[in-house]
Amino acid sequence: MDPYTSFQILSGDRPKYTGKKLVMLSPDASMQKIDEEASGAALRLAPSSAYRSHEEDYQKAFTEADGIVxxxxxxxxxxxNHDEQVKSLLYSQRSFQYEEPERYLYALEGVRSSNLLWQFICRLFGIRRDPPGAGPGPAPKDPPPVAPPVFENTAEAYWGLNALGALSGSFTGKGVKLAVLDTGMYLAHPxxxxxxxxxxxxxQGESAExxxxxxxxxxxxxVGGVRGNSGIRxxxxxxxxxxxxxxxxxxxVGSDSGILAGMEWAVSQGCRVISMSLGASVEENTRYSNIYDELAGIAMDMGTLIIAAAGNDSHRNQGIIRAVNHPGNCPNIMSVGALDRRSDVADFSCGGLNPDGGLVDIAGPGVEIFSSWKLPQKYAILSGTSMATPxxxxxxAQLLEAFPEATAREIWDKLISHSRPLPLPGRDVGSGLVQSPQ
Structure with a gap:
């Protein structure tokens, strides 16, 4: 990534497009024929399969090749620099279907808990209201007749797991491969x-750390367990x-090509679930990516369900609701909104504004969520649809353990049908609060 782009990102001026093109190939496209034609035209189109086993080579393919398939x-x-030549080659092979610009995508960071400081202040002075940005937002004009459930941290588990009903069930995802596509992992976390x-x-140039x-x-x-020796899950x-x-x-920061590479790798590894807490902002009345939607459908046919964050662009306490982010706005990708511990939609959570795709499918805990973090801190409390998605x-993964023969589409249906209905618009929370199988 060039220094100017890095400066834009760090300064908050996020670029949208990389300048590359994504091309959807026809179902009968032949990689062998494409490669032969490319060689004759002095072009290098790298097949992704040739790079999967060597991480450095895989990374180089994105910068040194004219394209990657x-x-x-x-x-x-x-x-x-070669998009017109390659498109002409694909047209001649009758392999070209349609194209889209390649986008930058970002970690969907929500409210970082400086709220740890807020919690200390609350305890010190006896304050009993929510920290800034974590409240339930404006009350509805006609409150529901039955109050939605409120969830708390307990000695057994943090509130998010209690909201799922996870401790009441016996399923832990055993035997299921789950992929998290994100900024990597602190691999030595205790x-x-x-x-x-x-x-x-x-x-390019970075390890998985x-x-x-x-x-x-x-x-x-x-997929984490319990916090150190505390026993709190x-x-x-x-x-x-x-x-x-x-x-x-x-x-x-990433781009579509890296996301696609990670998704293809996860499918090749036999992962049944892919979790993506990343995205790019989308304007209202903007159509979803046909390419992502098509490949997500292909992944489901191969047995892999893709789940993505709805996005954190809203400011509901100011009356501002933004559209579900790319790629969560694709109909074949399950989009996740965020809830607070009072079962209300989070202030920042995006909504299903675009009628042609772009719906919120389901909701999960997403405000003041405790989890692992890189060392030396080890743990952090964050808020965002990024937290609701995993x-x-x-x-x-629990459902796949319970129903190992189920297809990805059947797991989608079970997630929706088993969710806990909430007295909130489906635009904001989809089918409701996700629930663990019992």
Whole structure:
């Protein structure tokens, strides 16, 4: 990434497009024929399968090749300086279907708990209201006749797991492979000692180690166990196999090509669930990505359910609701909104504004969530749809343990049908609060 782009990102001026193109290939496209034609035209289109076993080579393919073809998904990413040549080649092969610009994607960071300081102040002075940004938002004009449930931290588990009903069930995701595509993982975290963790980086020049923290936090929610020796549980599918794909840099930034690489890798590894707490903001009345939607459908046909965060762009206490982010706005990707411990929609959680796709499908705990973090801190409390998403992914792994023969589409249906209805608009929370199988 060039220094100017890094400055833009760090200064808050986030670029949207990389200059590359995503191309959807026809179902009968032949990688062998494409490669032969490319060689004749002095172009290098790298098949993703040739790079999976060597991390450094895989990373180089994105910068040194003229394009890379993700064979499982029938998607090509074409570098800007050769896009017309490659498209002409694909047209001649009758392999070209349609194209989209490649986007930058970002870790969907919510409210960091400086709220730890707020909690200390509350305890010191006896304050009993929520910290800034964590409240339930404006009360509805006509309050529901039955008050929604309120969840608390207990000696057994943090409130998010209590909201799922996770302690009432016996399923822990055992035997299920779950992928977290994010900023990587702090692999030496003591709470993961002895666990099955497979990690791979798709970021040029960076290992799978998480120098950001976001990925470690999401992984802990999805498949973590208990906090140190305290016995307090914070992870959902605590016996699932964890597959970590680093698709966002240590600055929390990635692009479609890295995301696609991580998704294809996860599918190739046999992961039944992919959790993605990442995205790019979308304007109202904007259509979802056809390419992501198509490949998510392909992944489901292969047995893998993709779950993504709805986004944190809203300011509901100011009357502002923003549209569900890319790629969670795709109909074939399960989009997750965030709830607070009072079962109300989080102030920042995006809503299903776009009628053609872009719905919130389900909701999970997403305000003041405790989980693992990079050392030396070890733990952090964060808020965001980023936190809600791995809760849903963890429950999906629990359901796959309970119903090992179920297809990805059947697991989607079970997540929806087993969720806890809430007296809130489906636009904001979809089918309701995700629930663990009993």
């Amino acid at each position: 993700f064979e499982k998904f029938r998607v090509a990413v074409i570098n800007a 709470d993961f000692e002895g666990r099955e963790v497979v990690a791979k980086s798709f970021i 998480d120098a950001h923290g976001h990925g470690t936090h999401c992984a802990g929610i999805a 914070y992870g959902t599918a605590s016996d699932a196999g964890l597959y970590v794909g680093k698709v966002l840099s240590n600055e929390g 809760f849903v992914a963890g429950v999906a």
